[in-house]
Amino acid sequence: MEDRDREKIYSKRVRAGKRTYFFDVKATRSNDYYLTITESRRQGQGESYTYEKQKLFLYKEDFDKFLEALQETLCHVKQDLMPDVDFSQFAQHDREQSDDFSTELKWE
Template sequence: MEEREKEKIYSKRVRAGKRTYFFDVKSTRANDYYLTITESRRHPQGDGFTYEKHKMFIYKEDFDKFIEALRGTVDHIKNELMPDVDFSQFNQREEFDDFNSDLKWD
């Protein structure tokens, strides 16, 4: 594996229940950059867990189209399909989950 592939250029993790999303910036050999979005789902197996992963690659020429489509879709859900839902309640739960994820249980 090339040294460049081992280096983290930028990474952001979003925990969502049994799912975790990873937003990672990677580089090509030509020093171009792209985004990978990985969904990791945890499943119980025996005494432990197994992880199922799905990955998407978003390239620079598609960044604006991708963001526009995502923003438009989320806005449609929030404003047209679920206008009475207080979505800020989910942000508070996320902050609580992040706090608890740092705790070590014996």
């Protein structure tokens, strides 16, 4: 069975500007679980477009190492490279865009 045919156990979508990230938990044939992280970017404009996708597979034995490295890297960027940036402003901006999108959907 190919990866795209495997049942998704859990899925989380994160919209980030022109990119969308998908975090999908899937099961192996032996009912073991793994995570796929997919970045999807829309290419083209109007009715003529395609999606470019990049996929990363993460297996249970690497979860903790991956999370630790990601947290360490983000802390380095935030604290050492960009200490003057208020990263909470980006979360606020995302919430406002989400609210605007929800409002637009209600009125259409």
